[in-house]
Amino acid sequence: MTQPKSILLVTADPERMPSLRRSLALLQPVRTLCLAEPLSLDGVGQDEAAGHAMVPDGDIAAIVSLVAPRGEGRIRQLRSAFEPFRLQHTPILCLIAAPTQRDEVQARALGAAAVLGADSSCRDLAAALRPWLRDAGGSSNTGATSAAAADVGLAIADMLAAAMQGSCITMQAVVEASDIMLEAIAEDGIHAWLRLVSNVDDRTYRHCMTVSGLVAAFALALGFSHTDCDRLTRAALMHDIGKGTIALEILNKAAPLDAQELAIMRGHASVGHDLLVAQGAHDAQHEAMTLDVVRHHHETLDGMGYPDGLAGGAISDPVRIVAICDVFTTLIGCRPSQSGLAGHDAFRIMQEMQGKLDTHLLALFSRVFDRAPPWPPP
Missing domain, CATH: 3.40.50.2300 (Response regulator)
Known part of the structure; x- marks a missing residue:
């Protein structure tokens, strides 16, 4: 090629x-x-x-x-x-x-x-x-799914840039990205999406695109309505918006983060939530899911997560779904300090995380996982 x-x-x-x-x-x-x-x-x-x-x-x-x-x-x-x-x-x-x-x-x-x-x-x-x-050689801009991946990545780039600059996030771009992603995954499957996203150099973009792609595929596999698929995918697209305020030196650090850097990184959930609340575009009832996912996607059922230490029934189903996809994406290696695990090994570790992830939803996630190719793609 x-x-x-x-x-x-x-x-x-x-x-x-x-x-x-x-x-x-x-x-x-x-x-x-x-x-x-x-x-x-x-x-x-x-x-x-x-x-x-x-x-x-x-x-x-x-x-x-x-x-x-x-x-x-x-x-x-x-x-x-x-x-x-x-x-x-x-x-x-x-x-x-x-x-x-x-x-x-x-x-x-x-x-x-x-x-x-x-x-x-x-x-x-x-x-x-x-x-x-368009005709500059190669295949990076050919195919509907490839174009969709680029469009979603660009929407994430604009969203994170807005967070960094403290400017208003263009929600229409996020809505369009959600529609594009759902259509591409429904048409070509999660296989094609993961193959394309694996070629994205920027780890933050790649992580957001992988998590939201898995969430979209999960929602489709569970038979959610179009409206619910769209709402959940949109929330997943925005789940790490707080990372837009974190310096690239921390986001891309190859060595393990020190205590101060780890505190900054962990702050992205509450910072992202506060950014969305401050801009006033998320007061509508149908956007409550986005706020919930952005703030709580690192909470765990045993109450040992952050930022609020929620436990058990205090953690909503949308948050549980996004959390599963987020942990899976992290385990397969989106952090620069990680070499990454094969997909089956990552899933096995998640099954052993007793008390942290929803076991019923995790079993259902295997429907998406079993249809996905080995990770990383050949």
């Missing part, structure tokens, strides 16, 4: 690069070039370094530039960097903070095929890039 071409991310803002890169990677592989001052590549000057670092090799499908085309030196640097790609007709998307008409004219003069605001959502960014990526 031909490897898909890459998106080249060019930025002068190293702090913005990780978050933008992780979102773009949901579409296709990403290569990066930072033009932060002072740029140096093997001792050569800035203009020469930019040109040398970006010599086209046929592997670039599109360029995303997060560099404001302002100032004679920066414009000269960008012109030198983009010129080889213009000759190969590689599309360039320029992202500009608070763009002025002059900025857009200058970006177009540098070869930009499109200009967007730097605060554009991941979904808007994807919409601009997809026409250029």
Whole structure:
């Protein structure tokens, strides 16, 4: 199978690069070039370094530039960097903070095929890039389930970004992602979903997509109504929204977390719940399930979970379902400090977790598990 071409991310803002890169990677592989001052590549000057670092090799499908085309030196640097790609007709998307008409004219003069605001959502960014990526090689953007996985990932990316920035979460995007996921899993099954999600580099996105996919498949296997499937899947999509406030250094830490980091990580359940309550979009009765799942998905039946130490009948069935899928996903290895277990071994461990998980629901979960392929996928 031909490897898909890459998106080249060019930025002068190293702090913005990780978050933008992780979102773009949901579409296709990403290569990066930072033009932060002072740029140096093997001792050569800035203009020469930019040109040398970006010599086209046929592997670039599109360029995303997060560099404001302002100032004679920066414009000269960008012109030198983009010129080889213009000759190969590689599309360039320029992202500009608070763009002025002059900025857009200058970006177009540098070869930009499109200009967007730097605060554009991941979904808007994807919409601009997809026409250029569709035929860029590989199979990452072919097939309904593959497209669905990318759309769900982008919705999660926007949701976590909103949590990080303290801005309002766009619930319509979450609703659409839930519908897309349910349709894809109903059509192609959990097998296809897990295979695609296993290729997502970002562990937080991969975890959220795996948990919500398993929850959707579980609800479908149990014969829930469309409305109940949608409500539960939506809650699962949002269950880790509080992680949007946690630094990537903690989320992606390869070594075990220390006590302080573990406390921060464990705080994501209550933080996520408080974020949703504060924005006031979850007062409706049908959204009470989401609030419940977000806050309580780490509670255990023996009362040893967090943040509220709920036990037994105080833990709702939706929370119990999401908790089972969350534990399974964690055991198969979504934490960087874990090597991951085979699916059957993970399920065996869950069966041995006496008093923590709902044994009846866990037995029913085997209906989904038995239909899923060995983990990790071949």
